[in-house]
């Protein structure tokens with residue numbers, strides 16, 4: 001699967017926007033990587049690409065933010081799988097897939113690994129972020 005190097009945050013947002021063009025609904029986008037590696041930046045581009053109504057704030061202090069069209073942004077940095085279950089996770093992923101269902105993008109998704117559906121029950125895309133330098137990031141679709 002492809003690996004990209006971006007040289008500024010705009011390029012990372014563009015990658016997020018490009019991914020959004022491929023999304024038909026019913027998908028869980030799982031982002032991993034250290035603090036500052038670009039997960040939120042990528043998510044902002046992704047939400048823009050899906051044309052959901054902003055502002056695209058970071059949910060770090062909210063855990064989860066729901067946008068229109070059944071689109072969710074989760075930041076699992078401070079939580080455990082059971083906290084996400086308590087927020088109605090089963091209901092959220094119920095329609096993942098088929099196409100047309102909810103779209104869930106998750107930062108620190110490795111913390112929720114045990115509750116993220118795997119095929120054939122669900123479709124997920126895993127993306128690894130790595131800090132390479134002040135403005136340089138590696139973004140790997142795994």
Ligand code: ADP
Nearest residue numbers: 006007008009012035036037038039040041135
């Ligand atoms: P995370 O959500 O992984 O903690 P953020 O997206 O919140 O990371 O933060 C990334 C920070 O790095 C932002 O301040 C952003 O402006 C900066 N940055 C610099 N270069 C890049 C790049 N190539 N891609 C993404 N962010 C970058």
Ligand code: MG
Nearest residue numbers: 039040058107
């Ligand atoms: Mg973040």
